[in-house]
Amino acid sequence: MTRVLTTSQMRQAEEEFIQGHSEIETALMEKAGQQAAAKIIDWLERNPTLHNRPLYVLCGPGNNGGDGFVIARLLLAAGFEVSCWEYNSRKPRSHSSIRMREELQRIKPVESIFALPQSFDHEKAIIIDSLFGLGLKRPLAHDLCTILSVITEQTPVLAIDVLSGLNSDSGRFLSETDLSNFKATLTLTFQLSKWGHHLNDGPSRSGHIKVISIGLEDQIENLYQEDCLFPRLFKPTEIPLDSVLSKQFNKHKYNYGHLLVLSGGPGKVGAARLAALSALRVGTGLVTLGVPSTVFNQVANQIHALMAIEVNSSQDLREIISNSKINTLCLGMGLGIGHQTRELVCVALREFDNVVLDADALTSFADNPEELFNHSLKEGVATPHFGEFERLFPILSHHMTSGDIEPTEAVIKASSISKMVIVLKGLETIIAAPTGQCRVCKGSEMNHVPWLATAGSGDVLAGMIAGLIARGLNSFVASVIGVHLHQLAAQYHGPGLISEDLPNLIPKILQQLEIR
Numbered sequence: 472m473t474r475v476l477t478t479s480q481m482r483q484a485e486e487e488f489i490q491g492h493s494e495i496e497t498a499l500m501e502k503a504g505q506q507a508a509a510k511i512i513d514w515l516e517r518n519p520t521l522h523n524r525p526l527y528v529l530c531g532p533g534n535n536g537g538d539g540f541v542i543a544r545l546l547l548a549a550g551f552e553v554s555c556w557e558y559n560s561r562k563p564r565s566h567s568s569i570r571m572r573e574e575l576q577r578i579k580p581v582e583s584i585f586a587l588p589q590s591f592d593h594e595k596a597i598i599i600d601s602l603f604g605l606g607l608k609r610p611l612a613h614d615l616c617t618i619l620s621v622i623t624e625q626t627p628v629l630a631i632d633v634l635s636g637l638n639s640d641s642g643r644f645l646s647e648t649d650l651s652n653f654k655a656t657l658t659l660t661f662q663l664s665k666w667g668h669h670l671n672d673g674p675s676r677s678g679h680i681k682v683i684s685i686g687l688e689d690q691i692e693n694l695y696q697e698d699c700l701f702p703r704l705f706k707p708t709e710i711p712l713d714s715v716l717s718k719q720f721n722k723h724k725y726n727y728g729h730l731l732v733l734s735g736g737p738g739k740v741g742a743a744r745l746a747a748l749s750a751l752r753v754g755t756g757l758v759t760l761g762v763p764s765t766v767f768n769q770v771a772n773q774i775h776a777l778m779a780i781e782v783n784s785s786q787d788l789r790e791i792i793s794n795s796k797i798n799t800l801c802l803g804m805g806l807g808i809g810h811q812t813r814e815l816v817c818v819a820l821r822e823f824d825n826v827v828l829d830a831d832a833l834t835s836f837a838d839n840p841e842e843l844f845n846h847s848l849k850e851g852v853a854t855p856h857f858g859e860f861e862r863l864f865p866i867l868s869h870h871m872t873s874g875d876i877e878p879t880e881a882v883i884k885a886s887s888i889s890k891m892v893i894v895l896k897g898l899e900t901i902i903a904a905p906t907g908q909c910r911v912c913k914g915s916e917m918n919h920v921p922w923l924a925t926a927g928s929g930d931v932l933a934g935m936i937a938g939l940i941a942r943g944l945n946s947f948v949a950s951v952i953g954v955h956l957h958q959l960a961a962q963y964h965g966p967g968l969i970s971e972d973l974p975n976l977i978p979k980i981l982q983q984l985e986i987r
Contacts, residue, residue, distance in 0.1 A: 473704040476663045477877050478605045478639045484690035497567040504541020506683045507659045524597050525552040531602035537568030539601025540575045556584040593623045602635035608874050610645040611636045630655035634676050639665045640877035642673030662687045674915035702879035702909035717987040727756030728941030732801045734762040739805030742930040749931045750938025752977035785814040792822045799825040801937035803832025804930045820846040825940045827852045829933040837862035844889045851891040852946050854933050879909050892946045900954045904947040912954040917962040927970025932957045
């Protein structure tokens with residue numbers, strides 16, 4: 472698993488290291504600048520066509536700007552053509568930043584960033600962005616955006632810690648104008664990457680991320696020992712997929728669970744069928760479609776590996792649950808929004824431990840989410856996209872989009888409130904459990920994952936997760952593995968993917984993973 476820091480965690484680690492001593496803060500700034508300058512020199516040597524280009528170091532009013540002053544001084548000392556441009560604001564500089572600026576001024580004057588366009592040659596320049604670092608919550612000012620707009624798509628940008636304008640927690644790019652060309656080619660971030668590098672606009676704006684140690688290992692380790700449930704990026708190596716997913720020689724189908732997937736009526740059967748087939752493909756022993764009588768004959772004539780049973784009401788569902796060996800339910804896909812779906816969900820949650828809720832099963836509670844939460848159990852899973860998440864957790868969604876809380880924190884809180892594992896679907900899918908466990912499956916690392924933005928893709932994911940739960944995996948692990956396999960399937964297929972392709976891709980992915 473890969474550790475990632477929030478802004479507050481990084482600041483806490485720095486404060487514990489500095490302990491209020493300005494001399495230590497200055498030494499830490501010098502070290503950060505030294506390490507960043509060394510990486511920049513190494514990067515330039517690896518890119519000889521850029522080696523002789525002039526370097527424009529843009530420094531802001533905070534400590535990130537102080538790092539930039541150190542970088543400019545050291546690059547000048549190394550013989551590079553360097554100019555330094557500062558952006559002033561009403562915020563006074565820190566003692567350490569003032570000292571670093573003074574040291575640079577003895578070698579070369581620092582110029583106002585508003586004079587930059589007159590001397591800027593976008594065909595030759597390299598930008599070192601040290602304007603704003605962690606914790607930016609306000610959009611970049613209009614006057615600064617006007618300056619940055621001279622940067623073209625061909626201009627390499629090296630961001631120090633976080634690209635300016637990128638919220639270091641949410642990953643949202645905060646700007647009064649588009650600034651579509653202002654993207655980092657390389658981000659040099661200190662100690663560990665930040666969530667803003669991995670979420671929302673972060674992956675497309677951060678370029679290649681290089682982590683630089685500045686000596687805060689002990690402080691970071693203390694933070695993780697205090698709270699071992701810090702959110703992490705998911706890495707497949709943290710779960711032994713072979714032992715978890717392989718089938719054993721001495722087992723039979725009843726050892727691998729029995730899943731019931733509820734379906735809607737005429738014209739709405741396809742979603743549930745996709746979910747059911749996907750559950751079979753991840754190894755569920757038996758899968759039954761629960762369908763209304765209006766489409767029972769139609770469905771029964773179309774399915775082969777699946778079974779079918781009539782479910783017309785919540786009473787039917789209650790009787791089926793009490794008289795069968797079904798151990799997991801999946802519902803919501805194409806069920807319709809309203810009273811009947813709410814009843815089915817409430818029965819499912821009251822009568823069953825393992826329930827996966829998607830789509831209409833969630834939206835049906837938009838006007839009264841507490842009714843859903845009062846029935847939910849810790850083994851339940853909800854798989855909302857952002858719109859569905861917003862309907863169930865409007866306050867959390869508002870704080871998340873405004874940047875008041877970091878997205879993983881919002882999903883962890885939603886999981887605690889709902890008492891369910893929450894799978895917030897997106898390019899970077901966030902999975903959180905009521906225990907506080909949280910993983911982010913980074914789809915942006917696979918260039919074909921955006922093709923999952925197609926009708927029915929979420930139904931497949933819900934079925935995969937439900938199928939893994941039916942097999943005996945706990946809800947959180949099943950959700951993480953389900954999302955990972957879902958992303959791998961998209962990467963395997965590539966452009967042109969539609970949801971009907973996904974169930975048949977699962978065996979190919981399992982074969983790639985050497986699952987027995």
